[in-house]
Amino acid sequence: MRRYWYSILLTGSIMILAVGKLPPDVLGVRTAMAKAEVSAMEMGEAETNTAEAESVGTAEAEAKAGATGAAEMEAGATGAPEMEAAETDAPETAAPQTTSQAPEVPSTVSPGTNETFSDTLFIGDSRTVGLFEYGDLGQAEVFANSGMSVFNLFQTQVTLKNGTKQSLDEVLSSNRYSSIYLMLGINELGYEEQSILRQYRAVVEQIRAKQPQASLILEANLHVTREKAAKSDIYNNRKIDALNKAIETIAEETGCRYLDVNSLFDDETGNLSANYSTDGSHILGKYYSVWVDWIRSSR
Incomplete structure (x- = not known):
């Protein structure tokens, strides 16, 4: 061990x-x-x-x-x-x-002259305001506003192109015109027809008395569109045509000229073409110059 x-x-x-x-x-x-x-x-x-x-x-x-x-x-x-x-x-x-199928310038318009509308007075409602604002009325004086009618024409004051506010009586008394264009009637359609015509004739006589040397041109009222006419018993083309016909008769009886622009802007059914309008009552701004050229070519 x-x-x-x-x-x-x-x-x-x-x-x-x-x-x-x-x-x-x-x-x-x-x-x-x-x-x-x-x-x-x-x-x-x-x-x-x-x-x-x-x-x-x-x-x-x-x-x-x-x-x-x-x-x-x-x-x-x-x-x-x-x-x-x-x-x-x-x-x-x-x-x-x-x-829009409408041409820029309707084919029925012939080239206008170089007329500057010197010594010319335009009297009317909103359509005439459109001619002044969007067309070229040159040297013309314009007495117009949107609510103008034969019933308030001589009681209304309007601001003129020189900035002064005057009544029609003052305008007619202070200037001499060679041509006066009158377009009224659309704002009167709510009145009884005979009262409209009596007052319209009285307006014509007052203007002639103030401006006997002037050529007085009575313009037909512009049509409304078919759609616009269908919505109203007052503002429709049947009543507008009846009024325009009566205005034409007044023109013949008083020695005035009668001018109807509707052929320029109507469609094939005799209504204001929807291609020329957005509200059914007035033409588009760009077509007022066409209207003015048509007036020039009709002088």
Whole structure:
């Protein structure tokens, strides 16, 4: 038993001495190898962590990109109706040109003269206002407003082109005219026909008395559109035609000229063409110059 222990002790001592005699670099190599293994393990862990971080970063970036894309798509969806609305709005300006079949200048109009309407007076309602505002009446004086009628003509004051406000009696008394155009009647249609005609004739006589040297031209009232006429028992072309016929008779009996512009703007049914009007009662602004040229060519 003792020998056994001695053997063990001897063997251990030999092994310790053997280890102590090994070259130092062997231990260093082993230590370096151990360190390298540790470093490799650490680098592996670091690479794993980096990969995981990159993976997480990529996922976050994709999530953000997805959110941004969704936001842009939502913004695009919100913007779409605005573009559609703008496109819808655009044709409104072009509509009168695309839907209207009327030519820019009716073919029945002959070229006008260089008449400047010097020494000329235009008397009337809103249609005459349109001639003044949108046509070229040159040097003419205009006595007109939208509510003018034969019943209030001599009681109304109007601002003239020189800026002064005068009554018709003052205008007729202070100036001499070679031509006077009178167009009234549409605002009177609600009155009894015979009272309209009596007052109309009285107006003609008063003007003639003030301006005996002037050529007095009685103008027919402009028709309304078929649609406008169908909506009213008063302002319709049947009553307008009856009044115009009576005005023509007054012109014949008093030695005045009679001028009917309706052939210029009527459609094939004898109504004001809807292509020339938007409200059914007045022509579009651009056609008043056509009307003025027609008056020039009729002088």
